[in-house]
Amino acid sequence: MPRSNSAELITLRVSIVKELRNKWRRERERNPYVNEHFGGFVNELLHDILEKDEFLRHYAPFLSEEGCTRDTLYIKDFKENKTAEVRISENKLHCSLCNSFACFHIQFAMATPRVAKLNLERKPIDVEIEADGQQVKNITRNKRRKNSISRKISS
Numbered sequence: 102m103p104r105s106n107s108a109e110l111i112t113l114r115v116s117i118v119k120e121l122r123n124k125w126r127r128e129r130e131r132n133p134y135v136n137e138h139f140g141g142f143v144n145e146l147l148h149d150i151l152e153k154d155e156f157l158r159h160y161a162p163f164l165s166e167e168g169c170t171r172d173t174l175y176i177k178d179f180k181e182n183k184t185a186e187v188r189i190s191e192n193k194l195h196c197s198l199c200n201s202f203a204c205f206h207i208q209f210a211m212a213t214p215r216v217a218k219l220n221l222e223r224k225p226i227d228v229e230i231e232a233d234g235q236q237v238k239n240i241t242r243n244k245r246r247k248n249s250i251s252r253k254i255s256s
């Protein structure tokens with residue numbers, strides 16, 4: 102099958118495609134300027150995520166997401182040289198470092214995709230994604246191990 106050089110085929114999980122398609126339909130109903138092609142819509146969505154990451158790097162260069170558990174998002178503040186713990190309290194995000202519901206760390210947390218993982222009832226799809234993610238991690242780790250072993254052997 103001939104393909105354009107500017108395109109690459111990737112495999113998406115069926116459940117993700119279904120959710121994306123539903124999102125695309127909903128957004129097209131609300132906004133006529135949303136891309137009329139599903140593929141174009143998905144590309145724009147991913148591009149927006151990359152742009153948001155870039156924006157965050159400029160907006161808050163001294164903050165970085167250090168990780169998260171099911172109820173806490175850890176944000177390293179290099180200005181303060183401390184880590185802010187952001188949790189949901191009274192149905193609002195709360196920052197332990199500033200003891201505030203409205204500080205810069207909260208703004209930053211709100212812009213990260215992981216904020217959506219805090220204290221939410223986990224849907225079956227999340228569990229599935231996590232299992233797949235874990236599998237990919239293991240495969241990558243094994244490949245890295247093999248590569249480093251073969252590098253050691255060849256050197």
Ligand SMILES: [Zn+2]
Nearest residue numbers: 196199204206
């Ligand atoms: Zn804070």
